[in-house]
Amino acid sequence: MNRRDHLIGAGLCVAYVLLLVGTAPDLAMSRDESFYVHAAKSYATWVSQILSDPTLAFERESIDRAWAYNWEHPAWMKLSFAWSWLAQKHLALFPNESLAFRFPGMLTAGLLLWLIYAWGASVMRRQGALFAALAFALMPRVFYHSHLACFDIPIAFFITLTAYSYWRALADSRWVPFVGLAFGLALATKHNSWLLPGIFLVHFLWIRRDEARAARIDRSSIAWLPSMLIVGPLVLIGTWPWLWHDTWSRLLRYASFHLRHVHYTYEYLGISYFEPPLPVSVPFVMTLFTVSLTVLALSLLGLYHRRDALRAPWRLKLGDVTGRRTEVLWLGCMLAPMLAIALPTSPIFGGTKHWITAYPFLALFAGWGLVAIIERSELEAWAGLRWPSWAFAVLCLLPGAAETAHSHPFGLSHYTPIAGGVPGAADLGMNRQFWGFTTGSLATWISSKLSEGGSVWICDTTNGAWAMMQRDGLIPSNVGVASSMGSADFVLVHHEAHFNEVDYQAWVAYGSVQPVFVLRYDGVPIISVYENPIDTNRD
């Protein structure tokens, strides 16, 4: 790793953020984003109060008033959204308000590419590292989530950062404080981070066993653990004012919320699951169906290529060279989130975002796979040139690039060819979407139909997401949200299996089963729009 590598990493970061900024206007806000936007505004009010009246701001009543909303999630990213929004208010940095909230999340996506490249380049040839970063960037669902003012890509970044810091700390004690700091930021981003100490402990015991078998005198230090256990919670609490009072009871409330999380209804292979157990295969089949097959094959090849680095400690002999077991760490970070979702007792989530933290490591193994195939097939030696290996890398990235380009702005509806694409996944009975953000793809249609104003019953879209579309100029301000189907000019029905009941409600409300418009993606219905027969004089 040298300065050039960081320039490449920074280039990846900037280019990806610019790509995300450029494509964000196509994506309406999702349900969860609208909640976090509301929270960020509330927190921003408190931040402003610190500047205007710090004594009052730090009183319990002020803190609770500002921070009680959305206590289910830690504050770090929402605080970032708040700062970004404040910057927008005062400096007008962004072309629209939604981008102000989304920018911090996009930045973590860019930084994650940099980190994947940097870590990859530390252990493999640059070609593999660059491939890993781009393979991650060009996963359709990663690309979708990278746009959002949510926590899924940020937590993937902070988990990877913590793992990287831990890995560095094993060889260089100067990194020990950074392990705690990174872990603290991960804790302060999302609860996926709770898995990390367990993964690191297993990895650490593995390398200590290696060292014992090899009779090494100098053993790896466990200093990272107290750093994580002390600095981590301090960062979590320090960045989350809601925890500053009743700390223990609120921490328990937060933990309890996620340990006893409500079950979402999630369609998988033709069955709408609404209570555990979700089939163990879900994270693996969803990964197969949503990540480029070429990248997956390269990941498996990378795992096979590095099998010696994954060998069990008892296979080491006295005097063997030991290392940091990077691949064991990567494998743990890749499998743990998927296995956590696969557990029969886990709450029903389903969406790939819940194990998206696995994908940076999947991409890194794909990088190893690419390196392996280039080196083993002696591609460069055979041709006497370097470009064939680069051409091969580009060829392996192209499917992901093409699929990602086509997935936008229907990222959650997209499925790869192995699933038969979007229509094939519909045949198989796979989840088609969630969060109601696809309403953004109807903005032009709605605006043209309701040019004189009106109201829309917005189904799975939240009022906050709709209001953001209005502030962004996608929906006219005189087209409001109807509180009931009967009072709406149009009713939207987002197609998910368990939303069929909403479809039937619209039939009865309007006495008709005929949608006036069906938004489709690759021929598959995404949203049906019904028109109120009482007032049809709009065109």
Place this chain on the structure above:
Amino acid sequence: MAEAGRKLSLAAWVWVLIAGLAVFELVAHPLIRAATPSDESWEAASAFVRARYQPTDRIVAAPSWADPIVRSHLGDLLSLRMAAPSHLAGIDRVWELSIRGASTRDEPPALEEDFAGVRVRMWPVSTDDVLYDFVEEVEHAEVELVAGDGSKFCPWVSARPAPGGLGRGPMTPKERFVCDSRRPWLWVGATVMPDLELRPRRCIWQHPAGTEPVRVTFLDAPLGERLVIRGGIDYNGERRRNHGPVTLRVWIDDRLAGELVHHDGDGWSGIDIDTSELALERAEVRFETTAQDPTARLFCWSASTLQGAGEE
């Protein structure tokens, strides 16, 4: 050397395999998209069906996820009863608009046309004639809430429908019998309910009030050879399988003619009552719902009197 050559060869094969996978993905992706039928195909197929449509025809989509597209083209021809059938009686022909080789029936059709990816097929079907559809006639019924020795008639009113939304149950129609304003779920009227398989069912909402019946009486219903009754509980309630049964008792001229006890998990199911031996052309038919515990018993039923000897 031989070993090195063998390894080189294996690696080369893996290279070819990975490159082949990439090419497969790159080619498959546009091919899948290209196989999507165009709007013109759907319009041509729909026009073909529309030109031959008769009111006793049913129109279906295959695969079922294409149903919204079919309804967007031909939905004006579909009544709620045809779009959300309780049973298949009263249907003379089935039209199927299908894509991707999907089909709803195995037997060869009487007619088949292809419109650039949208296949139209038609089957004549032999079903009973519907003499009387209680769901469509519910407005003319009498509805009572029985309490103790007496009963209270529920008026037919035009009231505010439900707002709609996920988990809110079947839509409350604007016009319905309202039995108790303090218990807003105690209404009776025609709606469409998602059954346990999330399929639509046109039916009469008759939520039980408890052990004392909610009573719906059709004073002068034509009887045929059979009285076909189907019922179920709203998807959200029935899928959890954690509540007690609902009983629907059917009385013909004050004689108990049949009883449907619906347990969670039964799905859309029912009973057929042979009325041919009653030798009645018309009768008073009464439907009573009861439940030990009416909590979350969003029960909905349909009934028709049938004449004929259909095969389906």
